[in-house]
Amino acid sequence: MNQSIIQKLRDWRNRTAQLEGVDSFRVFPNKTLDDIARLMPTSKDELTAIKGIKEKKFEKYGGEILGILKEFQEKNISQKENISDRDKVYTVSGYLDFLNAAISREIFTIQGEVSSVSIKGQVYFSIKDKEDESLLNCFMWSNVYEMCGVEMVEGVEIIVRGVAEVYKPYGKLTFKVGTVELVGEGALKKAYEKLKAKLEADGLFAPERKKPIPIFPNRIGLITSRDGAVINDFMSNIGRFGYKIIFMDSRVEGMGAIGDLIGAVDYFADKDIDVLVIIRGGGSLESLQAFNNEMLVRKVASLKMPVLCGIGHDKDVPLLSYVADRAVSTPTAVAQNLNKSWEQALEKVNLWEKTIIFRYEESLKDIKYDLNNFSTYLINFYEGIFRKFEIYEQNIKNIVLNFNYILISSKSKLEKNSLDIRNFYESIIKRFDECTKEIRKNISNIEQIIRLEKYKIQSFKESISVGFKNIVLQIEKELNNYEKRIKQSSPERQLKLGYSIVTYNGKIIKSIKQIKKGDILVSKFSDGKINSEVK
Numbered sequence: 001m002n003q004s005i006i007q008k009l010r011d012w013r014n015r016t017a018q019l020e021g022v023d024s025f026r027v028f029p030n031k032t033l034d035d036i037a038r039l040m041p042t043s044k045d046e047l048t049a050i051k052g053i054k055e056k057k058f059e060k061y062g063g064e065i066l067g068i069l070k071e072f073q074e075k076n077i078s079q080k081e082n083i084s085d086r087d088k089v090y091t092v093s094g095y096l097d098f099l100n101a102a103i104s105r106e107i108f109t110i111q112g113e114v115s116s117v118s119i120k121g122q123v124y125f126s127i128k129d130k131e132d133e134s135l136l137n138c139f140m141w142s143n144v145y146e147m148c149g150v151e152m153v154e155g156v157e158i159i160v161r162g163v164a165e166v167y168k169p170y171g172k173l174t175f176k177v178g179t180v181e182l183v184g185e186g187a188l189k190k191a192y193e194k195l196k197a198k199l200e201a202d203g204l205f206a207p208e209r210k211k212p213i214p215i216f217p218n219r220i221g222l223i224t225s226r227d228g229a230v231i232n233d234f235m236s237n238i239g240r241f242g243y244k245i246i247f248m249d250s251r252v253e254g255m256g257a258i259g260d261l262i263g264a265v266d267y268f269a270d271k272d273i274d275v276l277v278i279i280r281g282g283g284s285l286e287s288l289q290a291f292n293n294e295m296l297v298r299k300v301a302s303l304k305m306p307v308l309c310g311i312g313h314d315k316d317v318p319l320l321s322y323v324a325d326r327a328v329s330t331p332t333a334v335a336q337n338l339n340k341s342w343e344q345a346l347e348k349v350n351l352w353e354k355t356i357i358f359r360y361e362e363s364l365k366d367i368k369y370d371l372n373n374f375s376t377y378l379i380n381f382y383e384g385i386f387r388k389f390e391i392y393e394q395n396i397k398n399i400v401l402n403f404n405y406i407l408i409s410s411k412s413k414l415e416k417n418s419l420d421i422r423n424f425y426e427s428i429i430k431r432f433d434e435c436t437k438e439i440r441k442n443i444s445n446i447e448q449i450i451r452l453e454k455y456k457i458q459s460f461k462e463s464i465s466v467g468f469k470n471i472v473l474q475i476e477k478e479l480n481n482y483e484k485r486i487k488q489s490s491p492e493r494q495l496k497l498g499y500s501i502v503t504y505n506g507k508i509i510k511s512i513k514q515i516k517k518g519d520i521l522v523s524k525f526s527d528g529k530i531n532s533e534v535k
Contacts, residue, residue: 047066110160223268
């Protein structure tokens with residue numbers, strides 16, 4: 001397989017993709033170009049027999065491909081036969097193929113006034129020079145016309161970008177247009193107001209269709225240019241809250257911006273993200289034409305995920321900002337908007353932490369106070385019991401002494417009068433019964449007091465235990481809730497998700513302005529660290 005023809009085909013493919021504002025593989029993937037170079041088809045039938053080239057593709061690109069192949073073959077033959085181009089005899093078709101292959105290599109940007117328009121599936125129009133009425137016939141595919149979003153009206157001045165081509169059946173030179181832009185602030189303003197009214201009438205700007213931005217966004221889709229200060233401003237201001245940012249590079253100004261932006265929006269259409277961010281710096285109405293494109297605005301309106309837009313502007317708000325679910329004025333404001341809920345949550349966690357500690361300390365103070373009171377109560381209680389025991393003990397001693405006194409008295413009486421023995425005996429029995437009853441009564445009173453006080457002590461103990469357990473359970477519950485929230489934003493968790501923390505001399509690096517060439521940086525991952533030198 002000849003590498004020279006493969007390179008020619010790829011160069012042509014890349015120029016065409018640039019002209020149309022699409023990825024190169026959407027024109028032809030490398031595999032299809034390799035098959036073309038290997039088979040070297042010379043006719044429509046041979047070319048469409050190759051996988052990936054159907055009727056529509058042939059209609060759009062077939063003539064150019066066959067022209068490139070034919071030019072390559074004829075050049076090789078002429079080199080082998082050492083025949084000069086001036087002596088070579090071409091067929092009309094061969095010459096036109098040779099001519100198309102030569103002129104299609106260069107992409108031109110041309111300004112002129114629309115003089116005639118015919119839309120018949122595809123778009124045919126002419127542009128003329130204001131000074132000498134020079135005329136150029138132009139052609140544009142319907143999908144390209146729809147994507148450009150510029151209404152073709154006679155008398156409007158436009159800028160077109162594309163390549164020249166000779167249409168073989170008529171031998172007519174045509175300029176194949178890839179992108180179109182309006183010229184002049186007045187024309188842009190008029191087109192802007194007209195499209196704005198149309199989209200507003202279709203309900204695309206209605207507040208009720210706006211989708212809420214998640215309170216704690218994590219997976220963020222980002223569309224902007226990788227060049228310039230905008231992306232640096234955004235990344236410098238976005239917080240360290242474990243965001244996963246999926247970035248799509250896109251031109252944000254110029255004739256290729258529309259295709260880039262639409263392609264980027266299509267890429268995110270089926271992605272699992274929390275919010276799509278579209279940003280660019282400030283500019284005039286002319287520099288923001290891409291963000292006033294109808295196809296782009298409608299695609300953004302149809303997305304399932306919310307869109308956060310940060311496009312700077314002088315006067316007129318870009319239509320993309322109107323259709324976005326939330327729009328702010330700068331890329332920095334977008335970052336701050338995303339950070340806001342996370343920062344508020346962090347403040348609440350800090351406040352709750354202080355509240356928990358305060359409540360815990362107050363609960364311990366209350367428990368200590370209750371325990372001190374209970375201790376005093378127990379001391380007083382047992383001292384009271386001991387005092388009662390002493391009283392009852394003294395009463396019993398008095399009863400026994402009294403009983404002894406009676407016995408002694410009675411004995412002396414018996415000695416004096418034996419006739420009173422019966423009465424003496426009965427009196428002894430009676431007095432003994434009274435003493436026994438008194439002793440039992442005192443013992444019963446002591447038992448009753450002990451049972452009552454024991455019940456009070458048990459009730460007090462249970463109330464303290466239940467109250468303390470409830471306090472501990474409440475504190476544990478709050479701690480678990482805070483622990484879950486903190487773990488969601490912990491650095492260790494973000495490291496396991498694929499992020500790393502870069503430090504220099506123990507300090508976390510937040511911006512490239514903090515480092516210089518030759519510095520040794522330490523990158524911490526979830527499972528280890530590596531050292532790297534700034535080149």
